[in-house]
Amino acid sequence: METHYVQNADLLQTLGGPRGKRMIGPAPTPALAWLVSMQDSASLDGLTQPRAAQSPKSLFLPPSESVSTYGPRASPTATETQPLVMLGVRACELRARNYLDKVLAGGEFHDPAYRRRREAITIVSCDCADCAESCFCTLVGGQPFATEGFDVNLTPVDGGFVAEVATDKGRQWLGQIASTPAAPAQLAAREKLRKEMTARLHKQNAAYATSAFESVPAKLPEGDDEGWQTFAADCVECGACTHICPTCHCFYLYDQAAGEDRFERVRTWDSCLLSTYHRMAGTFGMKPTPRPRLSSRLANRVLHKFVYSLRQYELPGCVGCGRCVDACLGAIDIRRVVRDLSA
Amino acid sequence: MNSQNPYTPVPAELVEVHDETPTIKTLVLAPSEPVEFKAGQFVQLTLPGVGEAPFTPSGSPREKDRIAITILRTGVVTDRLHECRPGQTLGLRGPFGKGYPLDKLRGREVLVVGGGVGLAPLRALILALLPETDTIARLSIRYGARCMEELLYRNQHAAWAAQKKVDFAATIDRPQPGWTGPTGVVTTLLKNLDMDKANCLAFVCGPSIMLKFATYALEAEGLAPQQIYLSMNRRMSCGMGLCGRCNIGPYYLCKDGPDMNYGTIKDYPNVF
Numbered sequence: 001m002e003t004h005y006v007q008n009a010d011l012l013q014t015l016g017g018p019r020g021k022r023m024i025g026p027a028p029t030p031a032l033a034w035l036v037s038m039q040d041s042a043s044l045d046g047l048t049q050p051r052a053a054q055s056p057k058s059l060f061l062p063p064s065e066s067v068s069t070y071g072p073r074a075s076p077t078a079t080e081t082q083p084l085v086m087l088g089v090r091a092c093e094l095r096a097r098n099y100l101d102k103v104l105a106g107g108e109f110h111d112p113a114y115r116r117r118r119e120a121i122t123i124v125s126c127d128c129a130d131c132a133e134s135c136f137c138t139l140v141g142g143q144p145f146a147t148e149g150f151d152v153n154l155t156p157v158d159g160g161f162v163a164e165v166a167t168d169k170g171r172q173w174l175g176q177i178a179s180t181p182a183a184p185a186q187l188a189a190r191e192k193l194r195k196e197m198t199a200r201l202h203k204q205n206a207a208y209a210t211s212a213f214e215s216v217p218a219k220l221p222e223g224d225d226e227g228w229q230t231f232a233a234d235c236v237e238c239g240a241c242t243h244i245c246p247t248c249h250c251f252y253l254y255d256q257a258a259g260e261d262r263f264e265r266v267r268t269w270d271s272c273l274l275s276t277y278h279r280m281a282g283t284f285g286m287k288p289t290p291r292p293r294l295s296s297r298l299a300n301r302v303l304h305k306f307v308y309s310l311r312q313y314e315l316p317g318c319v320g321c322g323r324c325v326d327a328c329l330g331a332i333d334i335r336r337v338v339r340d341l342s343a
Numbered sequence: 344m345n346s347q348n349p350y351t352p353v354p355a356e357l358v359e360v361h362d363e364t365p366t367i368k369t370l371v372l373a374p375s376e377p378v379e380f381k382a383g384q385f386v387q388l389t390l391p392g393v394g395e396a397p398f399t400p401s402g403s404p405r406e407k408d409r410i411a412i413t414i415l416r417t418g419v420v421t422d423r424l425h426e427c428r429p430g431q432t433l434g435l436r437g438p439f440g441k442g443y444p445l446d447k448l449r450g451r452e453v454l455v456v457g458g459g460v461g462l463a464p465l466r467a468l469i470l471a472l473l474p475e476t477d478t479i480a481r482l483s484i485r486y487g488a489r490c491m492e493e494l495l496y497r498n499q500h501a502a503w504a505a506q507k508k509v510d511f512a513a514t515i516d517r518p519q520p521g522w523t524g525p526t527g528v529v530t531t532l533l534k535n536l537d538m539d540k541a542n543c544l545a546f547v548c549g550p551s552i553m554l555k556f557a558t559y560a561l562e563a564e565g566l567a568p569q570q571i572y573l574s575m576n577r578r579m580s581c582g583m584g585l586c587g588r589c590n591i592g593p594y595y596l597c598k599d600g601p602d603m604n605y606g607t608i609k610d611y612p613n614v615f
Binding site: 027067069070071072081103104107109110112155159222223224231249250251252253254255256257263265267270272277278280281290291300303304305308311312321 | 347348349350351352354367389390391392393394397417418419420421432434441457528538578580581583584585587588590592593595598610611612613
């Protein structure tokens with residue numbers, strides 16, 4: 001693949017590009033970066049910080065979105081999607097995007113809105129030059145740099161970035177920025193960073209690198225096992241883990257009036273941890289649910305990531321970004337769950 | 344199915360409403376474009392602006408331009424569906440799911456076990472099999488309802504039973520004036536089952552608790568889990584395996600069901 005070298009100043013200049021072209025990326029903050037419009041940020045520091053606190057999931061699959069309008073006076077559902085450049089996407093986030101592709105656009109039925117957004121996005125990924133304490137991509141078959149799935153991939157090296165181009169879309173984007181062919185020393189620096197980061201992730205997860213993670217799918221007990229109750233005791237059922245997770249995609253559809261003789265169907269994020277999630281039809285206050293116990297709902301989420309997904313999509317449902325570890329109010333660490341409950 | 348957008352319902356005019364029991368109605372719909380289904384597949388029925396709910400059509404799959412859906416009044420959407428009048432426009436999405444494994448029924452004794460409104464999806468199976476009874480060994484229907492008034496399709500039972508190779512038995516929960524048939528829950532009809540158990544496939548549909556005890560009763564009679572299909576017509580939302588709501592282990596009821604082989608799902612908790 002072709003590799004270029006881009007200086008920091010030249011990349012920075014594109015951030016102040018025309019307003020019409022949206023570019024979203026990580027903006028530096030004292031703690032973890034947050035995804036913002038790069039036109040407002042004008043800093044590249046977010047690219048070398050650990051992965052952002054939020055994943056880019058919401059750019060593919062917004063928390064709430066109208067997916068259909070119907071009725072005698074319905075106007076056609078919008079099919080135009082503005083092009084968008086996503087800067088600084090991490091390898092784990094690309095794996096998560098691949099997973100969402102399989103779920104929402106890889107089977108018999110496709111989610112049209114997801115596909116539209118997906119196609120309108122140019123992905124400029126970036127190797128990890130730092131990681132959060134909760135990061136564990138290497139435990140689940142990942143690595144802190146991407147080798148596929150991007151349009152352009154950046155690796156921070158001295159004074160700039162090595163840019164690897166994978167697609168025409170990526171070539172077009174990089175074409176706006178002054179670059180030179182990457183020198184052997186710059187490519188060597190890229191290899192060095194990749195090795196160092198991989199070693200660092202292995203080291204920080206040494207306590208979890210047991211046979212539990214070697215087994216794919218994991219040998220976890222089903223939700224009626226008492227072990228789940230130990231962890232469920234700390235769960236406050238807030239749904240933060242599912243909302244922050246880059247692969248959690250479960251949703252709820254609801255209908256509402258959108259004018260006279262016009263109705264709208266809305267797809268909104270939902271969380272399998274919430275007691276209302278599995279609820280079936282019934283009279284008010286009497287709606288039966290097949291998973292009344294929190295421990296069985298928690299088990300269902302973890303089993304979906306580490307067992308069921310492999311069967312359904314031949315991909316693990318966890319990419320090891322560690323966001324759920326950071327977000328959990330009950331300090332539940334999914335690495336500990338898998339390690340301690342695996343046979 | 345709307346080819347551009349699978350979330351958009353196909354408009355369907357409500358052409359007939361039949362009062363089946365005090366709590367159950369059958370709505371007959373004429374979709375504006377054909378919604379062809381195989382027996383056991385389900386559709387999402389939209390009440391515009393209110394929401395949708397999954398139902399397996401209860402009519403014959405051979406009727407291409409009409410879809411009959413039998414609905415128990417049990418929640419927000421179904422309460423409102425019961426108030427619908429002919430002429431109203433509703434919406435349909437689907438069909439979804441695999442449908443009954445009709446190809447596996449050749450030469451078999453087919454046992455249909457229904458509880459309450461659970462007879463509705465099974466009626467599609469019965470109507471698919473009735474013209475083809477020469478291809479199966481037997482069609483045995485066992486049905487239970489709370490009381491005489493709640494017996495679904497009551498005026499059709501005799502006609503079903505009159506067909507060759509078909510037998511039918513119904514029970515109601517408690518004795519009632521005018522009822523001469525058996526009493527007790529439907530599992531009482533499964534005791535000492537007079538069937539070729541090695542060659543039998545059972546299809547069960549009803550409330551969760553009925554599914555559970557009917558399954559146990561059938562196992563007690565010697566049926567293997569693989570011989571029992573459970574209609575898990577519940578919990579589905581998108582119908583397409585996207586929204587994640589209806590899983591039992593790695594299976595999505597909407598995609599892999601809604602009739603699930605008990606042998607496939609029995610080791611997962613929360614089946615019933």
